[in-house]
Amino acid sequence: MENKNNIDFGNKIVKKSDKQILVNKVFNSVARKYDLMNDITSLGIHRSWKNDLINWLAPQSNQNLADIAGGTGDIAHKFIKAGGNSAHVFDINKEMIEVGKKRYKNYNNLDWTAASAEKIPVSDDTFERVTMSFGLRNITDRNKSLEEIYRILKPGGRFICLELSHVDNAFFKKFYDLWSFKFMPLIGQKVTGDKEAYTYLVESIRKFPTQAEINQMLSSVGFARVKYRNLCNGIVALHSGWKF
Ligand code: SAM
Numbered sequence: 422m423e424n425k426n427n428i429d430f431g432n433k434i435v436k437k438s439d440k441q442i443l444v445n446k447v448f449n450s451v452a453r454k455y456d457l458m459n460d461i462t463s464l465g466i467h468r469s470w471k472n473d474l475i476n477w478l479a480p481q482s483n484q485n486l487a488d489i490a491g492g493t494g495d496i497a498h499k500f501i502k503a504g505g506n507s508a509h510v511f512d513i514n515k516e517m518i519e520v521g522k523k524r525y526k527n528y529n530n531l532d533w534t535a536a537s538a539e540k541i542p543v544s545d546d547t548f549e550r551v552t553m554s555f556g557l558r559n560i561t562d563r564n565k566s567l568e569e570i571y572r573i574l575k576p577g578g579r580f581i582c583l584e585l586s587h588v589d590n591a592f593f594k595k596f597y598d599l600w601s602f603k604f605m606p607l608i609g610q611k612v613t614g615d616k617e618a619y620t621y622l623v624e625s626i627r628k629f630p631t632q633a634e635i636n637q638m639l640s641s642v643g644f645a646r647v648k649y650r651n652l653c654n655g656i657v658a659l660h661s662g663w664k665f
Contacts, residue, residue, distance in 0.1 A: 431624030440561045447618040452516035454613045480505035484549040490556025494521030538566035543573045554583040567642045574664040585626040586658035
């Protein structure tokens with residue numbers, strides 16, 4: 422039964438203290454195939470969603486980015502390519518970081534730190550921009566991580582979160598459910614050998630708060646001008662907030 426000591430892990434209810442261990446197991450298991458799986462399961466569309474995030478963020482040459490739960494560094498890399506000054510990836514999982522470090526070894530304005538989004542090892546008011554892409558769903562104490570993001574942003578800074586969200590069209594949802602519940606775990610099994618990991622990923626999307634609820638969470642930690650945009654009928658949503 423759900424209570425204050427428990428939390429969802431996909432469709433399972435687990436102890437809060439166990440969720441991070443289970444999430445780490447998922448990403449340890451898929452790290453080396455993570456980017457390939459993203460391409461297969463989203464039919465390559467995750468690249469365009471990430472580009473939409475970067476376009477909305479519109480990086481400038483005087484801006485430094487913290488990408489929280491940044492995984493293998495896609496967003497950080499795109500931020501630099503789009504004209505940002507530097508990017509720093511924070512992720513709790515060293516395996517994910519290692520894959521990204523190898524891939525982007527020629528970038529000296531891209532840094533990496535293994536750290537939890539719930540305790541980011543950075544002083545207050547450090548970064549002009551903060552992003553989190555497909556991270557928030559996996560975090561045990563989401564409010565704490567949003568407070569941390571707010572804390573490390575400079576006044577005048579902006580946060581954008583990209584996350585799998587809730588589809589708003591009933592007809593489209595039927596196809597999406599079929600694809601995600603039936604095919605994604607099977608593809609996960611074939612490509613990474615870990616069907617469970619992809620079952621968790623799909624289940625965790627359906628348990629995630631709605632677009633309006635995430636906006637409410639952003640506002641309650643202090644973000645201003647909070648807005649969201651649905652992409653692909655709400656398969657994913659971009660949430661934006663400012664620190665003033
Ligand atoms: N941001 C990348 C992307 O868009 O491709 C990676 C997203 S991946 C679905 C989720 C990432 O969240 C994993 O790299 C995982 O290690 C990381 N993660 C999970 N819990 C975390 C936490 N508490 N703090 C920081 N990172 C976390």
